[in-house]
Amino acid sequence: RTGSQSTKFCLVLASNRPEDLDDAVLDRMDELVEFPLPAAAERARILAQHVETALNGKGPKTSRGRVDCTDVTPAVMNK
Numbered sequence: 001r002t003g004s005q006s007t008k009f010c011l012v013l014a015s016n017r018p019e020d021l022d023d024a025v026l027d028r029m030d031e032l033v034e035f036p037l038p039a040a041a042e043r044a045r046i047l048a049q050h051v052e053t054a055l056n057g058k059g060p061k062t063s064r065g066r067v068d069c070t071d072v073t074p075a076v077m078n079k
Contacts, residue, residue, distance in 0.1 A: 040075070 013029070015021060026032070038046065 013025075018034070037043075
């Protein structure tokens with residue numbers, strides 16, 4: 001228990017496979033929000049940021065070597 005009883009609540013469901021959700025479940029949802037996958041340029045930016053933060057020692061985890069991701073372009077991400 002987190003406190004006194006209440007009829008006010010929010011339920012959030014998430015799925016990587018929304019096509020597998022039963023229609024009976026979807027009928028009970030007031031709102032559906034879809035977050036599309038990022039475009040190739042955004043995926044390249046996210047990857048570069050992760051490499052710099054997690055692998056190149058600019059975040060909580062460090063590695064011994066450096067990882068160069070200058071060749072990771074949107075065109076590479078589309079492959």
